[in-house]
Amino acid sequence: MASLNDFNLVFEIINNVIILNDENTIFFSGNEIKKLLCDKKKDLKPSFLDNFSSQKNKIFWKNRINWVKKNKKQTSFKLEKLKTTFYIFPMNVNGNSNIIISTDKNILQTNQIKHALKERVKELECMYNISFELDTTENFKKALQNSTYHLINGLQYPEITFAHFEVDGIVYGDKECTKQEPKNILSQDIIVNKKKRGIIRVCYSKHIPFLKEEKKLLIEVSALISKIIEKKDLKIELEKYLGNLETMVKEKTEELEESKRMYQNLFSNAPDGITISDFSGKIIKANRAFYEIIKFPENSDLHYIENKLYENVTKIWPIIIKHLKKKKYLGGFELNLIDIKGNLLPFIGSFILAESKGSTNIEAIYKDIRFKKELEKNLIDRKNYLEKIVKERTSDLEKQKKILLLKNKKLLELTEKCGRGQQELKAFFNAITDTIIVVDPDFNISMSNQHAIGNKGKCYEKLFKKGNICQDCPAIKSFRTGEPKTIEKKDDNQYYLINTYPTLSNNGNVDKIIAIRSNITKQKQMEFQLLQSYKLASLGKLVAGVAHEINNPNTFIRGNIKIIKESFSDIFPILDNYFEDHKDLTIARLRYDIFEENIPILIDDMVSGTNRIKKIVDELRNYAKRDEGLLTDDIKINNIINNSLRLIDNQIRQHASVELDLDPDIPNFKGNIQKMEQVIVNMLLNASQAIENGKGKITVETRFNKELNHIMIKVKDNGKGMNEKTKKSIFDPFFTTKRDKGGTGLGLSISFRIIKEHYGRIEVNSKLNYGTTFRIYIPIKTKEQKKEEQ
Numbered sequence: 001m002a003s004l005n006d007f008n009l010v011f012e013i014i015n016n017v018i019i020l021n022d023e024n025t026i027f028f029s030g031n032e033i034k035k036l037l038c039d040k041k042k043d044l045k046p047s048f049l050d051n052f053s054s055q056k057n058k059i060f061w062k063n064r065i066n067w068v069k070k071n072k073k074q075t076s077f078k079l080e081k082l083k084t085t086f087y088i089f090p091m092n093v094n095g096n097s098n099i100i101i102s103t104d105k106n107i108l109q110t111n112q113i114k115h116a117l118k119e120r121v122k123e124l125e126c127m128y129n130i131s132f133e134l135d136t137t138e139n140f141k142k143a144l145q146n147s148t149y150h151l152i153n154g155l156q157y158p159e160i161t162f163a164h165f166e167v168d169g170i171v172y173g174d175k176e177c178t179k180q181e182p183k184n185i186l187s188q189d190i191i192v193n194k195k196k197r198g199i200i201r202v203c204y205s206k207h208i209p210f211l212k213e214e215k216k217l218l219i220e221v222s223a224l225i226s227k228i229i230e231k232k233d234l235k236i237e238l239e240k241y242l243g244n245l246e247t248m249v250k251e252k253t254e255e256l257e258e259s260k261r262m263y264q265n266l267f268s269n270a271p272d273g274i275t276i277s278d279f280s281g282k283i284i285k286a287n288r289a290f291y292e293i294i295k296f297p298e299n300s301d302l303h304y305i306e307n308k309l310y311e312n313v314t315k316i317w318p319i320i321i322k323h324l325k326k327k328k329y330l331g332g333f334e335l336n337l338i339d340i341k342g343n344l345l346p347f348i349g350s351f352i353l354a355e356s357k358g359s360t361n362i363e364a365i366y367k368d369i370r371f372k373k374e375l376e377k378n379l380i381d382r383k384n385y386l387e388k389i390v391k392e393r394t395s396d397l398e399k400q401k402k403i404l405l406l407k408n409k410k411l412l413e414l415t416e417k418c419g420r421g422q423q424e425l426k427a428f429f430n431a432i433t434d435t436i437i438v439v440d441p442d443f444n445i446s447m448s449n450q451h452a453i454g455n456k457g458k459c460y461e462k463l464f465k466k467g468n469i470c471q472d473c474p475a476i477k478s479f480r481t482g483e484p485k486t487i488e489k490k491d492d493n494q495y496y497l498i499n500t501y502p503t504l505s506n507n508g509n510v511d512k513i514i515a516i517r518s519n520i521t522k523q524k525q526m527e528f529q530l531l532q533s534y535k536l537a538s539l540g541k542l543v544a545g546v547a548h549e550i551n552n553p554n555t556f557i558r559g560n561i562k563i564i565k566e567s568f569s570d571i572f573p574i575l576d577n578y579f580e581d582h583k584d585l586t587i588a589r590l591r592y593d594i595f596e597e598n599i600p601i602l603i604d605d606m607v608s609g610t611n612r613i614k615k616i617v618d619e620l621r622n623y624a625k626r627d628e629g630l631l632t633d634d635i636k637i638n639n640i641i642n643n644s645l646r647l648i649d650n651q652i653r654q655h656a657s658v659e660l661d662l663d664p665d666i667p668n669f670k671g672n673i674q675k676m677e678q679v680i681v682n683m684l685l686n687a688s689q690a691i692e693n694g695k696g697k698i699t700v701e702t703r704f705n706k707e708l709n710h711i712m713i714k715v716k717d718n719g720k721g722m723n724e725k726t727k728k729s730i731f732d733p734f735f736t737t738k739r740d741k742g743g744t745g746l747g748l749s750i751s752f753r754i755i756k757e758h759y760g761r762i763e764v765n766s767k768l769n770y771g772t773t774f775r776i777y778i779p780i781k782t783k784e785q786k787k788e789e790q
Helices: 004-015 031-038 055-071 106-136 140-155 211-242 245-269 290-296 313-327 369-430 459-464 474-481 521-581 592-624 638-646 649-653 673-687 726-728 747-757 783-789
Strands: 019-020 026-029 076-080 084-093 096-102 159-167 170-171 183-190 195-204 273-277 283-286 329-340 344-356 359-368 435-439 445-448 484-489 494-504 512-521 631-635 656-661 668-670 696-705 709-717 763-765 773-780
Touching: 004 031, 019 031, 026 183, 026 484, 031 211, 055 763, 106 140, 106 211, 140 159, 140 170, 140 195, 140 211, 183 211, 195 313, 211 313, 245 494, 273 290, 273 783, 290 329, 290 359, 290 474, 290 631, 313 329, 313 344, 344 369, 359 369, 369 656, 435 459, 435 494, 445 459, 474 484, 484 696, 631 673, 638 649, 638 696, 649 656, 649 673, 656 673, 668 673, 668 763, 668 773, 673 696, 673 709, 673 747, 673 773, 747 763
Parallel strands: 656 696
Antiparallel strands: 019 026, 019 096, 076 084, 084 096, 159 170, 159 195, 183 195, 273 283, 273 359, 329 344, 344 359, 435 445, 435 512, 484 494, 494 512, 631 668, 696 709, 709 773, 763 773
């Protein structure tokens, strides 16, 4: 007996259903959907549309219901306010057009199941009617003719369906099925004893796809007709051989016995080894040849794995089983059998699954390929022999070829002499590193030694990427005067020397110009660097002289101030006594008490000033003294930073304030003091010059990394920063963005080289309008220094 839980789906569907009649009067309403639509009212009004107070909602529901009635189709929609999906579909009961409204999606499934059951009933009726026709109608042709109508009625759309059977070349049913321009055709072959005897065709006159069930129906009808035809053929065959049945049985029995004997003889006397085994590897039966191959006594109980009859049998046997389970056959599998003495024997095995007495076994046939392997060896030897003959014959041909070459040698020599000069000239032409071009009066290139330039195009486009003729073009002058011309030209930070040489035509006119462009950037850079060196040398001499001239009077001042300071120590007691009696005493227009209070401060300031002058002069002399370039000084980087700041304090203070964050535990390292001072001075000056508003800030920081054993010097400014293009070129010699302010473009290039000499590196990080940060990393001990210490 069914429990109450078995009917939960039914109760759920009923509680979520409203049934309306033709006049939209509520015929039935479930409790759940009633609560949803009544908004917790007690009951629904009889007229469904009267339950909606809003005219808009009434029209909405009325349109939906009328659409379902008119189109005889279901629809669904979601009411956001109720957060519920409603399903509306038609239901015909006793000729009345009722409407079902539900919130349960399961009701759609029941409707679909009903339709599907109806279609399946049609298909079953079709199968039954066709089966009944074929079984009861004595006239087979008439049965087939009637069956076409049953088939049409069994399909989804019989009103647009045409069908016929074709058996043994005769058509039964609608012969015009395929001649009326059908929109869709479904067919199924009628196969009897693996031979095609006919075909079933079904056509739709509209573009409607066939269902899977309809395709299965055709398969079932085809099988049914096949069985009837097979039965019919068997009946004719039985009637034909009924009188000789006993003879046939006897003959068949003898044939079977003979076949059995032949199989036994074939199995026993086959030249190839044959075995029948189970899946575990146990050999159930083997022929004589197999025992002779492995040299075991005949009829021995053997097991492939336990007796190790294969090489690597534990790996090979699972592979064979896996392949047989997948494809039921494995052929051409090369393996090595092992005989009782352990000899490896090359064989090709073929395996097949064989059914015997209700069990599945493995039948294996082993083909001896030892002779084949020997033949392969002989073929290889023969191939090597033939290759030797071919090689000898090739040698003879080479000798003949040499004879022919000797005969043609003179001809080739003459040809080579003619072309050699031209090739050598071309090789020399292309080997010249300078760019050489030949141009006509329209400045078209007709020849070039550079592949990138080629042999066509305008010279000003190819050489300088310009759209017009260069203003200082020497070729114009050479065309006009017929004389060679030379100019220097700068293009995109590169310096070129351009020489033009005119070539004359037969009538003495200049028809072409040979132009040679040489890149002299390095020479120019060397000239600039030499000039800068001269300037620096002169500046060093000037600094040394100025320092000496300043130092002499400063020495006098320092000595005199010391005497004045000692004098005032003796004078003040005398003046104090005098002031007691003369309160109106003034010195240098100052009352004595103010004079006495401030004059020592002024003298101390003068002492500090002279000391500062001495210190600056000493540092200038050290900065300008001759540099031997050796890395032998003990560098105290914090001291170098402080000394450098004192030297250029005035220049920096015009643009920015300086904040120092120096690590007091920075160790010393070997290097060159003057070169490091040059780097720090250049970094600080560059940072100050990058600040344009005079309110900038420069941060100098030092740190020591014990793990990496290097020091880090960071110089950071909040100036205008650099773009990517400028950042990539700042270490290039003579690159500067301050050429209009006297910049040479050598400061960062020299700094980069100095840091590299100290085995360090410089990193730069900059963002336009946000400032620049330089980081210098210098190792405390270089590899060379470590080797010297060891």
